Amino acid sequence: MALLRILLFPFAVLYNVITGLRNMLYDRGLKPSAEFDIPVINVGNLTVGGTGKTPMIEHLIRLLRDEYKIATLSRGYGRETKGFRIASDQDDASTIGDEPIQFYKKFKDKVIVSVGEDRAFAIPNILQEHEDTDVILLDDAYQHRRVKASFNVLLSDYNRPFYTDHLLPAGRLRESRSNAARAHAIVITKCPSEISDDERMNIEQSVRAYASKPVFFSTIHYGDTVAFGDPARQLQARVVLITGIANAEPFKKFIASAYTIVRHLDFADHHQYTPDDVKRLKAIANEDSSVSFITTEKDMVKLADKKLASEIKTLPLFYIPIEVKFLKSGQDFDAMILNAVLNEQKTSQII
Missing domain, CATH: 3.40.50 (Rossmann fold)
Structure with missing residues (x-):
């Protein structure tokens, strides 16, 4: 190095x-x-x-x-769209990015969530559409x-x-x-x-x-685990860790302190999950029914996307919310x- x-x-x-x-x-x-x-x-x-x-x-x-009255403004890294956009119920991580969709799902009744590469252009647009900001x-x-x-x-x-x-x-x-x-x-x-x-x-x-x-x-x-796949499945002591974040080590260290990590699926930051990724998870679950999947909240919003919702509903998927302390x-x-x-x-x- x-x-x-x-x-x-x-x-x-x-x-x-x-x-x-x-x-x-x-x-x-x-x-x-x-x-x-x-x-x-x-x-x-x-x-x-x-x-x-x-x-x-x-x-x-x-x-x-x-x-x-708060508005958030992000670049929307990893999205498939361009330009200024205010989040709505029709959006997902592919249209506004993973962090913005996380903000929207958690705070949409309290916060205006927006994306735009050029912030100097985006802010006047926010103020024009939401004068009470x-x-x-x-x-x-x-x-x-x-x-x-x-x-x-x-x-x-x-x-x-x-x-x-x-x-x-x-x-x-x-x-x-x-x-x-x-x-x-x-x-x-x-x-x-x-x-x-x-x-x-x-x-x-x-x-x-x-x-x-x-x-x-x-x-x-770290908060309590939350199920978002099959609600009937119990969280097991042996887990497969799923991450698509910049630095997974702190999260991995925390999970390892409470569970046995049998596999870590470590994707690139801002990874957009696909049906093939879900098929991979299903194959792992079929091979070993004694494991659960644990992921981050940032990854959850993409795995739970409406495009994949029907595919993940039988999987023992859990995420852990985090807060600053x-x-x-x-x-x-x-x-x-x-x-x-x-x-x-x-x-x-x-x-």
Whole structure:
């Protein structure tokens, strides 16, 4: 790995020049960034791969939904459609993407769920169709600088922190570590629940070498298993794990602590499940009736899609919902978000 990183280093230098020039043009106002009269909260990261953006967006929805009309805006990665689109009952993961359809299925009565590659174009469309929108939550738009967010939440995976990573293609960074300074708050995600005060302090010092911003720590709270195949089937101790996410290791580790994993079907991130995939599951179930299938909520919304619903109804399928759980100072993080929304609204009213 070290040798490969050395070989790729010249390309990382070139990538740094390109992204650095782009950021400089935005920083100096030579490239325009659109601003809006309502609060826009962005949840993103510096790296490729999963850092927990989806559960963080859901945390913000739960925090804000009782007081504000919320719209989420995602790129809609992996969908088969293009352009701006507001989710409806006719949509699925193929039309709006897996994270947006998860938001829609969980919160559709409380939240406007939308997708659009060009956020600066999409936001005015949201406001035109839903004039009562109070807050927009941007999903994975830290590098989408055509929109200037009111508040940037930067996530970094405890297991792969941005401050030890390297630029693409030598590492996983989309832009240099110094751009963490654009964040208003930084959350170290997927921490072990028993993380010590000393380790938190060391991580904070590492982060503040690049950004003097508040640092918070969160872990993943796993909920109870939920059946979504054959409701009559009981969850067995021996399971087949199904994942199509960027980093399956934390989920796999959790499942292994409670069940015996006999097989792991590890698909690529944003994998769109097909009838052939379901046939494979049926073959496994027929070979061994003593196993159940466990998957993530993100994968569940695609496996339970209406196109596959009739195919999976006899399978012992289960998923585990997850939520963000802050380790100390969670109330301070929530207060920062609420104050940012309130202050932005006051500013807009004055203008």
